Amino acid sequence: MENAKEPNGMDEQRDILADALNDEFPGLGEEADAFEVAEVSDDAAETIERLTAERDDMRDRFMRAIADAENSRKRSDRDRREAEQYGGSKLARDMLPVYDNLQRALDTVTDEQRESGKALIDGIELTMRELLSVFKKHGIEPIAPENGDSFDPKLHQAMFEAPVPGTKAGDIIQVMATGFMLHERLLRPAQVGVSSTPG
Secondary structure, eight states: HHHHHHHHHHHHHHHHHHHHHHHHSSSSSHHHHHHHHHHHHHHHHHHHHHHHHHHHHHHHHHHHHHHHHHHHHHHHHHHHHHHHHTTTTTHHHHHHHHHHHHHHHHTOOOOOHHHHHHHHHHHHHHHHHHHHHHHTTTTTEEEOOTTOOBBTTTTEEEEEEOOOOOOOOOOOEEEEEOOOTTTTTTOOOOOEEEOOOOO
């Protein structure tokens, strides 16, 4: 029986001691509770601050990843379009001398040669038309200035200058080779002679 009463006695002693402490130091229990609440509040604030910083960092990384993905998509679209339009520019440039040689052959044909070799001349002209048709199909357009047109450094290459009466400086006086554009890019400038006569 004594053993059964002992825990109750200990509880009573503990309560008596707690009451004595409260009497001696009033508000001690309340301060301890407030300290525990303040400590918990500080920990919660630090945790919230840390999680907010992590969230902001993750959001920043996410937005950068989206921007990088969008830039990569645009870049790959642009590269694909350029490959489609300009991928054959080297082959096209290598085909231009073929055009030049056919044009020279046609330019040197006399009326007598045209009569005597009609089938041959017709074959050369047909080949030239077919070549121009293939060029057009692939976005290759000729730059064919006329005598008297103004020199344009974006489209023409001056091979020589000469004073020619009846012209002004910058007028084209001779076309030596046709130029070509590949879509919006200059494949080869037209080679021209330019007047140097003062205006």
